[in-house]
Amino acid sequence: MSAGSVAVVVTEEIGVPSWDLYELSIPCTVFGKPQPDLANPWYDLRLCGTGARAQDGAPTDTGLALRSPYGLDDLADADTVIVPSVPDPCVDEGRPLPQALITALRRAYDAGARMVSLCTGAFALAEAGLLDGRRATAHWMHTAQLAERYPKVQVDESVLYVDDGDVLTSAGLTAGLDLCLHLVRRDLGAHVANQLARRMVVPAHRPGGQAQFIDLSVPTRDDKGLGPVLDWARAHLDQPLTVEDLALRAAMSTRTFYRRLQATTGTTPLQWLLNQRLGRAQTLLESTDLPVEKVAELSGLGTANNLRHHFLKQIGVSPSDYRQAFPRAMPESTSSA
Template structure:
């Protein structure tokens, strides 16, 4: 069983603990055959915010043996993070663990040397401090999270939830992550490159106008969709539409469409027995060859290999309509 260890240090904010506990330590997704063994590691009696003390029985020695280590925000970024926590995180990584940070937990990873010559995210308020203190780190102050494979970092609070769901998606597939997101009543997927906050120059009404356009596009992914069509639906010029997409979603309309098509293909591969060519048509890629090419580029795997890893096959009942209705 894959062990996820949450690193507890004195004064850690409650919110950054809550999301990993709910996602990795809660009831597993029904679509996943197995789930995580979740442990909280730290000093017994450590303070959580100003209100609670921890009663964990697991220490940093247990953290070193984990498969995934999650480091939440440091309580005081003005000072160096605790040396024993830094040493444990470094040792866990040396043992092959995947290391994940939330908000200013990135300072722990940087102190351990795990972010040298890598891109990293943290809360935008602390991005300049992280960059100044650790010049070998390429800090991106705008994005929600950064996935560097064995080291992942996120911005503050809600972005930590996004990153945890991203990890579940990597481990157990899109359907499992979506089930957990629905249980938490949160967005099932926000792109890591999405901006932490919208540009002030974009009127809120214009951002709100994107919602029906996005819904329409998702409902019609099997059809050719152009930027001009999206702009017409939003009653905007194409340049203005591009600005709104970048401000709200951190990407351009074509890349957003491509990401939605990939996710639709993932869901169909997981939840149906449809042939790859049919999956390609229903997700808007047209042909199986095109789907394989884009799938390899986006996920570094093939549709067939992805299906073997994450297939649930609810369509074996022959109720394909119910499956597609669930996807909507």
Template sequence: MTGRTIAIAVTPGAMHPWDLYELGVVASIFGTPQPDLADPWYELRICSVLPEVTESSIGHGAYLRAEYGVAELVSADTVFVPSVAYDCVAADREVPQELLDVLIEAKHRGARMVALCTGAFVLAAAGILDGRRIATHWEHAAILARRYPAVEIDGTALYVDDGDILTSAGMTAALDLSLHLVRRDFGAAVANRLARRLVVPPHRAGDQAQFVDLSVQARAEADLGPTLEWAAAHLDEPLTVELLAARAAMSPRTFHRRLRQSIGATPKQWLLTQRLARAQTLLESTDFGIDRISRLCGLGTAANLRRHFAAVVGVTPVEYRRTFEQREAPPAA
């Protein structure tokens, strides 16, 4: 399948049991066909670089088994390097040179490289991260920085998209990054529908790379849900905290507090996120002008849309549209 092959590099040594979560995320998203979202989907390959390592211990009797080898990894469009054994981090155990050589070859052949959590130590050892901004788990950021000073490490980011190199922090950040990749490959509508299918946890605020999927929404408490659903359907209208609070039969102060507790955002932050998500969808799926889109998403003027869009998404609406304008419209929900 052209352009959609995903390889996971099996690393030697025992990983932490919770690393199984990250691998499960990758397998669920990229290894499960989604014909109603996009067909063809991805082709997932679990690859062993070292002939003697056909499976990697995850701990507590669990193993990751590789059915593919070096050839399939080198030829993949995207290569995932999962978290590595703890002694590769804390004790500075050397990464096998054979693994580094294969990853370097894959990068030279044009593969998109993705490191999950401490997988960044492997790409850094290969020199692939030199001069690049990356994310990793905050607990290991200082160690990585001391060991590889040529790497620019952001220990607070959930994930960093640096074009052909993408990195994430630990655990659920792998889900954020995986959905971001789907968004890059198939567009916001497909990523949003997949996120709902996976019943993703609340979207976490923080550093956001370009093209982050703003439409992946947090799940609000049951008594707030109807109000937020109504608001999402009326984004082109003037919406105030007072109006939303009245619809929820709450005082503005209570509504503000309950929403903050429920999804980690204030009403104004939530509204802005929904308006920008609507703008993303319209930029992808219509040829409407920027003035019309700004009105439909409730941001009023084109200048206001451009200002908020660039601040949050990282590019202008025109640049964003140019990135996704060649995509076919996704199937109806």
């Protein structure tokens, strides 16, 4: 399965502060470094500059320069177009975005590209009309401006990212990494995304509905954290785990464990367990030929009907359809041990 081409827009205009290095680095790291043992070919990454300064390699306010043979015209040839961020004055002061960029984004969408924004890149997609009538998000510091400036957009300020099929938006900073790994998961499957996340030393999967801003003001004890008990739970997903079981293993009351987990992960213990079970089921469906009934058992979802129910609700397809979408390139042991 081909991963496809990814065009990353680098907004750079004379007199306008330049791109955010952190958010630019995210798609470059995820899509730009070949991973031949995970998928071959890997993604074809292209950095596309918007202005003369970027294309000519002149210095920017970051102290770096962009040299790339690709420009806005190349967006229409990409399978995925990512806008990492837009210049601060275009967000804070309402200065117009380059019309050439807006036109290029519309052309890319009309040509069938999957459109993605990280953080304030949502302003560019909204200006191009690609978010009209859609649910979308951005960094929580800018969602009010996004909603006010583009009233046709259904802005959700509380989530990490929104997957609306062919148009996806994320909050800022690390949420952009969550969305890029989500794209890998969509394209190449949970096994590849999990292995890539492991190499990057980040969590394998944070659902898009997780809260952007996690309140860490609740006092907690420094008692090795929740890591050991969560690792134990992942290794025993085939067992009928309860919140009480995990709290007991963490030497906490059920109420304290609930608060600690929600403060740490942004989700409830039951939802966290369900997400882990679904992730395990995805990996088994991709990497083994086990029957659906066995996959349900090993992932802790019990029955095939229960697995199908949660798969359709959370992932949008049946387990059998999901399995057909991903070849088993790296078989996993089919034993139940």
